[in-house]
Amino acid sequence: MRWFLTKGRRLNRVYVAFMLVSFMMGIAGALQAPTLSLFLSREVGARPVWVGLFYTVNAIAGIGVSLWLARRSDRQGDRRKLIMFCCLMAIGNALLFAFNRHYLTLITCGVLLASIANTAMPQVFALAREYADRSAREVVMFSSVMRAQLSLAWVIGPPLAFTLALNYGFTTMFLIAAGIFAVSLTLIAFSLPSVERLEQPADMAITEVSGWKDKNVRLLFIASTLMWTCNTMYIIDMPLWISSELGLPDTLAGLLMGTAAGLEIPAMLLAGYYVKRFGKRRMMVTAVMSGVLFYLGLNLFHTREALLLLQLFNAVFIGIIAGIGMLWFQDLMPGRAGSATTLFTNSISTGVILAGVIQGGLAESFGHHTVYWAIAALSVVTLGMTMRVKDV
Structure with missing residues (x-):
């Protein structure tokens, strides 16, 4: 290093x-x-x-x-x-x-x-x-x-x-x-x-500062919001789903979260090492593809061993988007690192708001299994949007 x-x-x-x-x-x-x-x-x-x-x-x-x-x-x-x-x-x-x-x-x-x-x-x-x-x-x-x-x-x-x-x-x-x-x-x-930073003109419009006029910034923000919506819906629902519908031990929820968090670390480091070779866009598309496989897998495989194995795809998904996603925003908004980083973190906050509403409504009306098909569908939409953002 x-x-x-x-x-x-x-x-x-x-x-x-x-x-x-x-x-x-x-x-x-x-x-x-x-x-x-x-x-x-x-x-x-x-x-x-x-x-x-x-x-x-x-x-x-x-x-x-x-x-x-x-x-x-x-x-x-x-x-x-x-x-x-x-x-x-x-x-x-x-x-x-x-x-x-x-x-x-x-x-x-x-x-x-x-x-x-x-x-x-x-x-x-x-x-x-x-x-x-x-x-x-x-x-x-x-x-x-x-x-x-x-x-x-x-x-x-x-x-x-x-x-x-x-x-x-x-x-x-x-x-x-x-x-x-x-x-x-x-x-x-x-x-x-x-x-020392270059000062932005005092009369610059908020849309210029935020980068919202740039189509790629808008696409990436929406895609990032959907990524975090999927992740948060899973985090909210998974402990309830495991105990009430799958009949697995409550402690498995903590084990799955800890396993994913531990695997995210090498995923982040490897992403940082290989991003120069493959580029941010390709790395992010790979991450979202991994997310699609993870959420589809949750609908198909319900044993303890399978759920633990699926955390590898979850770690690749979160590990890459958490690090490379923020840098992609920064590259699309040169000279505005604070606004770019905050736009990324606000996509997480927006995802949390959407996730709570969607997960609660679906689980209440149709049951927990419907939540995971909805997450899988959202992840596919996210993949399509991510592929449309330009590389930098």
């Missing part, structure tokens, strides 16, 4: 700092997200409909706030200072959830703080892209390794979150998350660089 070394063959401390920040912030996020519905239900006493409303409001607010901050970050100011501000909001959000159990406070103040806090990670990736470009380093492999840190965080985070929440209480869990964000803030302040 030559890009990890300076010209004198010494370890590049800036790159190590980027890795540590992405891993630690990933861990902090992975402590909070998996247990949120359990927290709202048990600690706050929210009914299922209010739990669902919280997720919807949180996702919609996150899209609006992150787009606004991304637009400002690409025009002016020090991106590192914005990341520090977002990290400070993340600390405040974790402390609020640690000591507050009032639903209206959490869905207003909590959602606002979370929306700002969640902008930190795409801004870290945008800063990393700008730093790599300025220092003439390998961008794709560096970004892939950073994405792998998030996958590793999600292998470790969810089991740790449930252990802390169930054995020591949610207050302890959120306080630990706040502490990790505080350490991340210190690393950002003293280890990450400030990168």
Whole structure:
């Protein structure tokens, strides 16, 4: 990994700092997200409909706030200072959830703080892209390794979150998350660089900043949204489907998620290594094809061994689109790394909103098996749209 070394063959401390920040912030996020519905239900006493409303409001607010901050970050100011501000909001959000159990406070103040806090990670990736470009380093492999840190965080985070929440209480869990964000803030302040950027004209239209006028950006955003809709529908429905319709052990759901997250890491690293040879478009098309095979396989094979084997296709699908997808947005929107990265993360948020509505409606009206045929059909549509986006 030559890009990890300076010209004198010494370890590049800036790159190590980027890795540590992405891993630690990933861990902090992975402590909070998996247990949120359990927290709202048990600690706050929210009914299922209010739990669902919280997720919807949180996702919609996150899209609006992150787009606004991304637009400002690409025009002016020090991106590192914005990341520090977002990290400070993340600390405040974790402390609020640690000591507050009032639903209206959490869905207003909590959602606002979370929306700002969640902008930190795409801004870290945008800063990393700008730093790599300025220092003439390998961008794709560096970004892939950073994405792998998030996958590793999600292998470790969810089991740790449930252990802390169930054995020591949610207050302890959120306080630990706040502490990790505080350490991340210190690393950002003293280890990450400030990168000088070209200012965008103040009167530039939002459609120009976001790249929405570009047909390829629009196609990629819609395709990426559908990719994450498929993935989120699977994550929401799979634990229920396994226990209620397949009659398999509840613990299998956690094993499948952990297996997929673990396999995503080599998938991301291999994608970063081979992307120069095959190109981003071909790699993304391969990923979506793997997703189609995965979702079709879920409809056809229902044994424990088959479901575990299918996770290989799931890992290739998610591992590639999580890393290469973001870089494809950035390449289609040169000079607007913040907006491009945020557009990618907002495709994930939009996918979450769509997935909750579609999965809930289908499972309620037609049963869980219908969800997987719908996911398979969506993945085929996604494949067609991805093939129409130009390579860069």
